[in-house]
Amino acid sequence: MARRDVVVMGASAGGVEALRTLLGDLPPDFPAAVLVVLHMPPSAHSALPSILERVCALPVAAAEHGAPLRPGTVTVGVPDHHLMLAGDHLVLSHGPRENGHRPAVDVLFRSAARAAGPRVVAVVLSGALDDGTAGMVAVRARGGVGVAQDPEDAIYGSMPTQALVVGGADHSVPVAKMATLLTELVTEEVDMAGAPEPSELMAVETALADLDADALNRSERPGTPSGFGCPSCHGSLFTISEGGMERYRCRVGHAWSPEALAAEQSEALEGALWMALRGLEERAALSLRMGERAARRGHAHSAESFRQRHDEAQEAALLIRALLQRGYRDADAPSTEVGEA
Structure with a gap:
């Protein structure tokens, strides 16, 4: 005992x-x-x-x-x-x-x-x-x-x-x-003698967290392919079912619960939207500049083409701004950086 x-x-x-x-x-x-x-x-x-x-x-x-x-x-x-x-x-x-x-x-x-x-x-x-x-x-x-x-x-x-x-x-x-x-x-x-033995899953996941070479070199990973990508390394995630819950782990060991994965996907999506918005704003600005240059040179057809490209980029940028204003990040997931000097 x-x-x-x-x-x-x-x-x-x-x-x-x-x-x-x-x-x-x-x-x-x-x-x-x-x-x-x-x-x-x-x-x-x-x-x-x-x-x-x-x-x-x-x-x-x-x-x-x-x-x-x-x-x-x-x-x-x-x-x-x-x-x-x-x-x-x-x-x-x-x-x-x-x-x-x-x-x-x-x-x-x-x-x-x-x-x-x-x-x-x-x-x-x-x-x-x-x-x-x-x-x-x-x-x-x-x-x-x-x-x-x-x-x-x-x-x-x-x-x-x-x-x-x-x-x-x-x-x-x-x-x-x-x-x-x-x-x-x-x-x-x-009663230690009557305690359930550690599962193979528990042993593998503990070894992965400790960067154990044998665990990292295993040809198989616990779980079944999920169809999702790991937000940390972009590798494939495997679905693990344990104790009535599903969660995810990739080949190198990054692990995600459903809520954490959803929150991370939302953050990644927001980042992608900001990158897209930047690209569209730059495209619109460059098209405007090239159109003005074409107009000064008397190239009316080129100037009109660049103006249309500018307007299309601005219209798409407005749609993305509206998406960003609606917000994709979870308002109930505050920063957890607490207790720090």
Whole structure:
């Protein structure tokens, strides 16, 4: 028998406030190791460890590659690296982004599920879209417990909602009550011998996130061809069905949930529309200039042809401007660059 001694937490927009409340409420003798991932921009220095250290009775530190898993401590993921658990030590990986993020919540949850099975408690806090849902499925598949912040209590309720509705989280409570729940959960004993074994899918996806050469060189990829392209590398995406949800992964390992893929496609479409608008405006300006030059030289037919080309480009540009004014980006997907210095 063993105890639930690994608590993994994931958050995005609005997550700093939730983490401050939750970790500030944990008792100084909290026996489990706490691993935290917050979505953050890749190039910035993270101020999250110092922010949490001010309110938390447990020691708080940024993750270090190869560091042992220490009970009674809080370890925070660092920018531009996935935080993973392998056996009883931490791994920092520069592997492919998942849902457009590195660090990603799903990577942490999935690796913890594979390494510690039913010893894991997964916690999804405030955030947009649905990172953490696939990881919640993995944790529960190995006998771990899932906890989601009450969506009504979260600043952004999308991540907790998806963790509940799709990921099947076992508990949903306001963040103010979460420390009490976690303190109860980490006293529970679990039967490691009776835990479900990690699936082949879990093993492959964890290896891909860690840039494992054997996983990258596999001739086959999990899932079936989806017909969609990866927004990150433009390779083919494969559909993966797990725990009642569908998601997508490409050959090199970029992974997308349905909501994250839709949001990324919207952003790519907006970028393409802006590029098209720029091209049309330049075409109109050049046609106007060439038409004026032709008119000065007395080439009436050429001047008329360039004028028509100018008018057509302007008309198309007006249509694209109207599309851009309507907006293709998801208004409910705010920036998640929080907790940064």
